[in-house]
Amino acid sequence: MITSKQRSYLRSLAHNIDPIFQVGKGGVEENFLKQVDDALEARELIKISVLNNSGLEAREASDIICEELKCEGVQAIGNKFVLYRRSMKKPKIELP
Structure with missing residues (x-):
């Protein structure tokens, strides 16, 4: 579980990331799920978009x-x- 300060830090890092x-x-x-799992292992922080349909x-x-996947929703x-x-x-990412 991440703290609110860590969540805020991750949000600032994710601002410029494209889905x-x-x-x-x-x-x-x-x-x-397998692709997302691999991407999380490689990048640690990812952005995903949800289509309307x-x-x-x-x-x-x-x-x-x-x-x-036992990850955190930021x-x-x-x-x-x-x-x-x-x-x-x-x-790669060092949390405060």
């Missing part, structure tokens, strides 16, 4: 992914959300 994945009408599937809100998709605004998980191999 690298989209949750579409297929929803959150196994292949999608997906049937999910950004917060719902974030909660599902966080539960499956922020959900509009149709985008940010996820964080510390890398097991090479941590």
Whole structure:
């Protein structure tokens, strides 16, 4: 669990990041989770957008992914959300 100060720091880092994945009408599937898992290991902080036809809100998709991959939902605004998980191999982001 991250503190509010750490969450604020991660939000500031995520501000300039472009979304690298989209949750579409297929929803959150196994292949999608595998790709997100790999991206979290490589980058630690990622942004994902939710398409209008997906049937999910950004917060719902974030909660599902966080539960499956044991990551932290940093922020959900509009149709985008940010996820964080510390890398097991090479941590890049040093939290305050």
